[in-house]
């Protein structure tokens with residue numbers, strides 16, 4: 361199993377602030393093409409490429425752009441989501457710092473296609489170096505005629521604002537991010553209406569993950585057919601997988617979608633488990649994805665195969681847990697994080713996340729009861745079913761999956777009390 365460097369091929373090969381280095385390596389070809397092409401045929405190309413969002417939900421990018429482009433009433437906005445708050449996920453930073461001009465090229469094309477006159481890149485407050493770099497990049501881009509009025513001599517004008525995130529997990533969620541940009545409390549909202557209809561300041565807005573956007577110049581520069589040679593028929597292209605947990609080597613690896621199995625990926629790149637033990641469980645799609653048992657890692661790295669195995673590809677943040685670990689301990693770590701991240705707007709998530717965190721904590725202290733296990737299941741299922749946004753719909757999933765796959769880890773904690 362080998363890496364396929366489609367999006368990361370320039371990372372480490374040029375000074376990220378040096379536009380000439382980017383141009384010398386094929387940069388801006390896609391933008392120049394886009395500016396002389398109608399937005400409808402660009403949307404059609406993105407549709408045919410099969411590109412879907414890399415931010416977690418997997419929404420088709422061409423369809424999202426078409427919805428915003430169809431809105432007649434401007435102003436419209438484009439937001440590049442570089443909040444990267446999900447646990448076990450650190451792939452966006454590679455693009456943010458390693459090939460920022462490619463990301464900017466993607467942002468400009470997206471803004472052009474939907475007719476946005478203002479764009480934003482919303483960067484995690486933890487990525488201080490990235491924020492500094494992007495502030496300089498925006499100045500450089502303005503000097504080079506890539507931002508402001510009449511980009512590259514065309515009639516298209518757009519600006520880009522670099523925004524530092526608020527240090528909250530929830531601001532990665534698109535509506536919470538939008539509220540935060542509006543200087544309001546970051547909170548999820550019921551959909552519809554979607555941001556493409558009523559987004560930033562109530563205007564049509566597209567929010568895309570940074571990895572999604574990095575695909576755009578690749579697709580338009582080389583053509584859809586060339587792009588579709590990577591990956592599989594239903595899911596073309598590559599994905600950036602973050603690998604962490606109980607492994608000897610953590611890292612980010614770009615792989616063709618479907619190029620091997622989850623087990624092969626971990627074997628190839630992890631350097632083995634931290635203590636040389638077998639694998640007990642894996643979360644393949646970031647901290648809110650369901651655990652897969654170590655015996656079920658034969659699924660190929662596609663959305664469909666991972667779903668059939670019982671989890672989600674999500675943010676492609678693969679977290680490995682060794683034999684000997686209790687899954688109660690694993691979900692305790694997860695709940696300690698999510699337990700203080702609800703925006704508080706909807707009751708199931710606001711109350712449920714704290715209740716579940718406290719029960720898991722009680723069980724970990726050896727003070728839990730059998731009723732606690734049932735409560736965990738009930739509260740978890742309710743949150744998944746009725747929460748307003750993806751936060752409440754997703755945080756219980758690893759807990760529910762651990763309870764189903766490894767009930768003994770939880771029961772053993774109770775037994776310990778009564779013994």
Ligand SMILES: Cc1cc2nc3c(=O)[nH]c(=O)nc-3n(C[C@H](O)[C@H](O)[C@H](O)COP(=O)(O)O)c2cc1C
Pocket residue numbers: 412413414415416417418419441442443444445446529530531532533534535567568569570572573749750751
């Ligand atoms: C709680 C929560 C946190 C999220 N965090 C991020 C994030 O850090 N980065 C991101 O790109 N998307 C994140 N998302 C997904 C966004 O809401 C949105 O779907 C995504 O940015 C759309 O881009 P895409 O279509 O290119 O994937 C999050 C969603 C939820 C529910």
